[in-house]
Amino acid sequence: KNPFRCRSLPAQRKYMRSPPTPEMATQEVPLNETLAHLKTESETLKSKLEEERAKLHDVELHQVAEKVEGLGQFVMKTRRTLKGHGNKVLCMDWCKDKRRIVSSSQDGKVIVWDAFTTNKEHAVTMPCTWVMACAYAPSGCAVACGGLDNKCSVYPLSLDKNENLAAKKKSVAMHTNYLSACSFTNSDMQILTSSGDGTCALWDVESGQLLQSFHGHAADVLCLDLAPSETGNTFVSGGCDKKANVWDMRSGQCIQSFETHESDINSVRYYPSGDAFASGSDDATCRLYDLRADREVAIYSKDSIIFGVSSVDFSLSGRLLFGGYNDYTINVWDVLKGTRVSILFGHENRVSTLRVSPDGTAFCTGSWDHTLRIWA
Amino acid sequence: MTINTLAKGGCHREQMACFRKVRLLDHVLFGCIYLFLLLWCSTESLHLGNMLVKYGYIYPLKEPRCLVLRPDESPYRFQTPYFWTSTRWPASELDYAIYLAKKNIRKQGELMEYEKERYSLLHKRINHTWDFVVMQAREQLRASKQRRKADRIVLECQEQAYWLINRPPPGVNNVLDTGLERPNSFSCRVTLVSDFIIEACRKALGRNRVKSSICLEGFLKYSEQYLNHDPIMQGCLPSNPWISDDTAHWTMNAEIVPVPTRLRVERWSFSFMELLNDAMGRREFMTYLEKEFSAENLYFWQACEDVRHGESSKIVEKVEDIYKNFLAPGAARWVNIDSKTMDKTLEGIKRPHRFVMDDAQMHIYFLMKKDSYPRYLKSDLYKNMLAKAIVPQETKKSVFPFMRRQRHSSPSPAQTATQAAEEEGLAKGAGANSAAGSHF
Numbered sequence: 001k002n003p004f005r006c007r008s009l010p011a012q013r014k015y016m017r018s019p020p021t022p023e024m025a026t027q028e029v030p031l032n033e034t035l036a037h038l039k040t041e042s043e044t045l046k047s048k049l050e051e052e053r054a055k056l057h058d059v060e061l062h063q064v065a066e067k068v069e070g071l072g073q074f075v076m077k078t079r080r081t082l083k084g085h086g087n088k089v090l091c092m093d094w095c096k097d098k099r100r101i102v103s104s105s106q107d108g109k110v111i112v113w114d115a116f117t118t119n120k121e122h123a124v125t126m127p128c129t130w131v132m133a134c135a136y137a138p139s140g141c142a143v144a145c146g147g148l149d150n151k152c153s154v155y156p157l158s159l160d161k162n163e164n165l166a167a168k169k170k171s172v173a174m175h176t177n178y179l180s181a182c183s184f185t186n187s188d189m190q191i192l193t194s195s196g197d198g199t200c201a202l203w204d205v206e207s208g209q210l211l212q213s214f215h216g217h218a219a220d221v222l223c224l225d226l227a228p229s230e231t232g233n234t235f236v237s238g239g240c241d242k243k244a245n246v247w248d249m250r251s252g253q254c255i256q257s258f259e260t261h262e263s264d265i266n267s268v269r270y271y272p273s274g275d276a277f278a279s280g281s282d283d284a285t286c287r288l289y290d291l292r293a294d295r296e297v298a299i300y301s302k303d304s305i306i307f308g309v310s311s312v313d314f315s316l317s318g319r320l321l322f323g324g325y326n327d328y329t330i331n332v333w334d335v336l337k338g339t340r341v342s343i344l345f346g347h348e349n350r351v352s353t354l355r356v357s358p359d360g361t362a363f364c365t366g367s368w369d370h371t372l373r374i375w376a
Numbered sequence: 377m378t379i380n381t382l383a384k385g386g387c388h389r390e391q392m393a394c395f396r397k398v399r400l401l402d403h404v405l406f407g408c409i410y411l412f413l414l415l416w417c418s419t420e421s422l423h424l425g426n427m428l429v430k431y432g433y434i435y436p437l438k439e440p441r442c443l444v445l446r447p448d449e450s451p452y453r454f455q456t457p458y459f460w461t462s463t464r465w466p467a468s469e470l471d472y473a474i475y476l477a478k479k480n481i482r483k484q485g486e487l488m489e490y491e492k493e494r495y496s497l498l499h500k501r502i503n504h505t506w507d508f509v510v511m512q513a514r515e516q517l518r519a520s521k522q523r524r525k526a527d528r529i530v531l532e533c534q535e536q537a538y539w540l541i542n543r544p545p546p547g548v549n550n551v552l553d554t555g556l557e558r559p560n561s562f563s564c565r566v567t568l569v570s571d572f573i574i575e576a577c578r579k580a581l582g583r584n585r586v587k588s589s590i591c592l593e594g595f596l597k598y599s600e601q602y603l604n605h606d607p608i609m610q611g612c613l614p615s616n617p618w619i620s621d622d623t624a625h626w627t628m629n630a631e632i633v634p635v636p637t638r639l640r641v642e643r644w645s646f647s648f649m650e651l652l653n654d655a656m657g658r659r660e661f662m663t664y665l666e667k668e669f670s671a672e673n674l675y676f677w678q679a680c681e682d683v684r685h686g687e688s689s690k691i692v693e694k695v696e697d698i699y700k701n702f703l704a705p706g707a708a709r710w711v712n713i714d715s716k717t718m719d720k721t722l723e724g725i726k727r728p729h730r731f732v733m734d735d736a737q738m739h740i741y742f743l744m745k746k747d748s749y750p751r752y753l754k755s756d757l758y759k760n761m762l763a764k765a766i767v768p769q770e771t772k773k774s775v776f777p778f779m780r781r782q783r784h785s786s787p788s789p790a791q792t793a794t795q796a797a798e799e800e801g802l803a804k805g806a807g808a809n810s811a812a813g814s815h816f
Contacts, residue, residue: 038570045577052581057588064592068599076608079618088555097789098626099617116617117783130556140789148556157790178556187685196559204688211688211730216572220558230649231738240558250731256583257576264558273598275591292586292594304424317602318595319609327427336595343420349549359629361607362618368549376608376618 053295061288061298065336071319074332074342079362080374082113084120089366090147091181091353095136098359102143103372104131110145112157115364115374122157124165133182133193144172144191146179152193154205173203180222185232185249192235192249194221200237202249214247216254223267223311229274236277238265244279244289258289260296267311267354271335272318278335280309286323286333300333302340311353316360324351324365330375346373422447430551431461435537443540443548453530459538461552467542470505473498475539477513490546601646605639613637613768620771621783628768631655638765645753648745660761664752672709673740673748676702680737684730695728703736713739 087107094101099116108129112122128149135144137154146152152173155165173179177196184191185202190211194200200214200221219240227234234255238244244265246256263282270277276290276297285301286309300321307327314321320341321333330344330351349368356363362376425445428434429452436442437451445452457463476495479486487495499506520528544550604610617623628637636656644651644660651657658674665671679702683694702711703722713721717735724732752758 035570038574042570042573042577045574045581049577049580053585056585059589059592061592061595064589064596068596071609095789097786099786100788114785114788116623117785119785121788132556157788159788159791177559185685186681189685189687206687206689209688216576222558230741250734254572254576256580257573271595271598272602273594275594290588290591293588293591294580294583294585295588297588297592304420307427315606315608317599317606317609319599319603319606327423329423336599343423345419345423356608359607359626360605361612361616361625363608374618376616 057295061336062338068336071334071341076344076375078346078373079376080115080118082118082372084111085109085370087370088368089352089370089372090132091134092355092364092366092372093134093136094355094357095140096138096358097140098357101364102134102136103366104134104145106130110134112143122165124155133179135182135184137184137188139188142188144182146182148178150175150177150179152179152182152191172205172208173201181224183224183226185226192224194224194237196220200224212249212252214252216245217241217243222264225268225270227270227274236268238268238279240264244268256291256294258296260287266309269313272314278312278321280312280323282308284308286312286321298338300338310351313354313356313363315356322354322363324354326350330365432537432541433460440536441540455537456534459534461541469498469502472543473502473509474512475535477509478517481513481517605643613770615771622771635764635766638767641762641765648749661752664755664757665748670748672711673744675709676711677737677740680733683733691730692728695725695732699725711740
C-alpha cells in the first residue's frame with residue numbers, strides 16, 4: 001500500500017517515480033542478512049567516512065577568521081509587536097514584498113499581516129489545531145499551511161473583504177502524520193513538505209499530484225530549506241534522528257548526510273551562497289556544515305546556553321546567524337569567528353520561529369507568548 | 377498500515393536536553409548560584425537565574441507564587457534534588473490530590489480558589505480512590521508532625537514550590553509544556569534505514585571533497601563582498617524603514633524603477649545569478665544581448681524555467697512551443713546547443729516531462745555565464761548604468777525624535793497581480809507573444 005494518496009492523472013503517472021514503500025524496501029534486503037550484520041556494516045562505513053572527511057580538514061573556521069575584523073557593539077530592538085493570535089505562534093514566513101508576513105498558531109488561526117503598519121490583512125481558521133507550517137507564495141497571492149491535519153493546503157489571498165478565504169482552499173499535500181514544514185519552490189506551482197511520518201515530498205499545486213518523495217530519515221522530519229543555487233535542484237532537511245540530509249529534487253536521492261547533533265534538529269537554513277547550511281537543535285547548539293568539504297565546520301554554543309534552539313536564519317551577508325531559543329531569548333552569532341555577538345530579550349515564552357526579511361533589513365520572531373516581533 | 381503504528385520501543389530521545397545538562401551541573405549548582413550572585417549586573421546571568429527559578433531549582437521564600445529572580449536581597453532557597461524537574465516524575469493526579477488534601481486537612485481554608493476548584497474536580501474524577509487519598513494525606517501529616525518544626529516548614533515550602541511548577545495556577549505559563557509529542561524512532565524501519573545509511577556512506581566515500589582551507593576562505597570572501605549590502609550589519613540608505621518608519625528605501629529599490637541604486641547595480645557584478653534574479657538586471661542584460669544578436673539564449677532560458685516551475689498541465693504545450701521557437705531547424709529564435717545535448721533533448725521531447733529541457737537549459741545558462749555575462753560587465757551599457765545609479769542621502773534623524781511618522785500601507789501583491797493578469801488577458805486577446813509575459 002502506497003502511504004501517499006496519489007491523485008495523479010493517468011497519462012502522467014509513468015513520468016512520476018514512485019518511491020519504494022517501507023514494506024517493499026525490506027523485501028529487497030537479502031533474507032539471510034541479520035539486523036546486527038547490517039548495523040556493523042553501517043558502523044564501519046560511518047567511521048571510514050569520518051576518517052576520509054578528516055583527512056582534508058586542515059584548518060578551523062575561527063582560525064581562518066582571525067584576520068577578519070571583530071564586530072562591534074550590536075544594538076537591535078523590537079520595532080514592531082504583532083498581537084492578535086490567541087495562542088502559541090508556531091511558524092511564520094515573509095512575503096517577497098519585504099513587509100508582509102504570514103503566521104500560524106496552535107489554535108488553528110493563520111494570519112497575514114502587513115508587518116510595517118501592523119495591520120492584519122487576512123485571517124483563516126484551519127479545521128485543525130497546531131498549524132506548524134506556513135509559507136508565503138513567491139507571487140504574494142497565496143499562502144500554504146498545515147499541521148495536525150497531515151495536509152498542506154493552499155489559500156489564494158482574496159482582496160474581497162466579504163469573501164471567505166476558506167472557500168477557495170486547495171488541499172495539496174497528504175502525509176500520514178503531522179506536517180512540520182512547507183515551502184514553495186521557485187514558483188506558486190510547487191510545494192515541498194516535510195512531515196512527522198519521516199518523509200519529505202514535492203507536490204504539484206494545481207493537481208495535488210505527488211511529484212517526488214524523499215525517504216531516508218529514521219524519525220520525524222522537522223524542517224527543510226531550499227538551496228539558493230544556480231541549478232536550483234537541492235534542499236536540506238533535518239529531523240528527530242539527529243540527521244541533516246541534502247536531497248536531489250529530481251531523483252529523490254539523498255546526496256549528503258550529516259549526523260553530529262546530539263538531539264532533534266529543529267531548524268535548517270542555507271548560507272546565502274548555498275555552499276553551506278546551519279542547523280539548530282534541542283542539544284542547545286547551532287552548527288554550520290560545509291557542502292563542498294562535506295563536514296561540520298563550526299559549532300555555536302556556550303556553557304550558559306542550555307535550552308534548545310527552535311529556529312535559525314542568516315543575515316543577508318551570512319556574517320550573522322540568529323537563533324531563537326526555548327529560553328525565550330535570541331542569540332546572535334558571528335558565523336566566522338564562532339563567538340556570540342549579542343543576546344536579545346523580549347519574548348515572554350519560547351521563541352518558536354525566526355526568519356530574516358528578504359532584503360535583510362529586519363528579522364521576525366514568533367513565540368509561544370502569542371506575539372510576533374520585528375527586530376531591526 | 378500507517379507508520380505510526382509501527383513505532384515500538386525506540387531509543388531514548390533527548391527532548392529536553394537542557395535538563396540533562398542541569399543534572400550534570402548538580403554538584404556544582406552551589407558554585408553556579410554563587411557565581412550568579414557575584415555577577416548580578418549581567419543580564420544574562422540574571423536571565424539564567426530566572427530560568428532556574430521558573431523551572432523550580434530555586435524558590436523564593438517571600439512571595440512563593442511569584443517565580444521571578446529579583447536582583448535585590450530577597451531570600452531564595454535551593455530546592456531539594458528529590459523535587460527537581462530533571463527527575464521527571466509523572467506528578468500524577470493522585471499525588472496532586474494527596475497534596476491538596478494535606479493542605480486542606482492541615483488548615484481549613486488554606487486552599488486558594490483555583491486549588492479548591494481543582495480539588496473538587498479531582499474528587500469527582502478519582503472518587504473511587506478517595507479513601508486512599510485521605511488516608512495517605514493523614515499518614516503523611518502524622519509523619520511530618522514527628523519532625524522538628526523547622527524541618528517541617530522547609531518540607532512544606534519545597535512541596536509547595538514543586539506543585540507550583542507542576543500544576544501552575546491559571547494564567548501562568550506551564551514551563552513543562554514541551555509542545556507536541558514527537559513519536560519515537562521507527563525501530564521497525566531499521567532495516568530500511570541501515571540500507572540507506574550503507575548506500576549513503578558508500579556514495580559519500582567516493583565523493584570528491586574540497587580542502588577545508590579553501591571552503592572556509594570562501595565564507596570570508598562572501599561575507600566581505602556582501603558586507604555593504606547587509607542592512608543589519610552596515611545599515612541601509614536612506615534609512616532602515618523599520619527604524620525610521622520611512623519607506624523610501626523600499627520605494628528606491630522597487631522591482632522596476634527609473635534609476636536603480638548604486639548598491640543594486642554593483643550587486644549584478646557579484647554573480648550571474650544575482651543579475652538574473654533582479655528583474656531590472658535581467659531586462660538590462662536582455663537589452664545587451666539584443667545588441668549582440670544573442671537574445672534568443674535568454675528567452676530560451678526563461679522559457680525553460682517556465683516549464684520547470686510552471687503548472688504540470690501546461691508542460692506538454694510549453695515544450696512544444698519551445699521546440700517550435702528555439703529548437704526546430706529554421707526556428708525564429710534558434711539556440712546554438714551542442715549536437716549531443718540537442719539529440720538528447722529532441723529525443724526527450726517525444727515524451728515531455730518537467731525536466732526534459734534541463735540539459736539544454738544548463739548548457740545555455742553556462743554559455744551566457746561564461747561568455748555574454750563577463751562582456752556585459754565590461755560593456756558601456758553596464759558602466760553607464762553604474763555611473764547613473766543613485767546613492768541615496770542618509771536621512772538625518774528627525775528634529776523631534778518623539779514624533780512618529782505615519783506608517784503608510786502599500787498595495788497588496790495579490791492586488792497588483794490580479795490587475796496584471798487582467799491586463800495580460802487583454803494583451804493576449806490582442807495577439808501578443810505570451811512568452812514575454814513571464815516574470816520571475
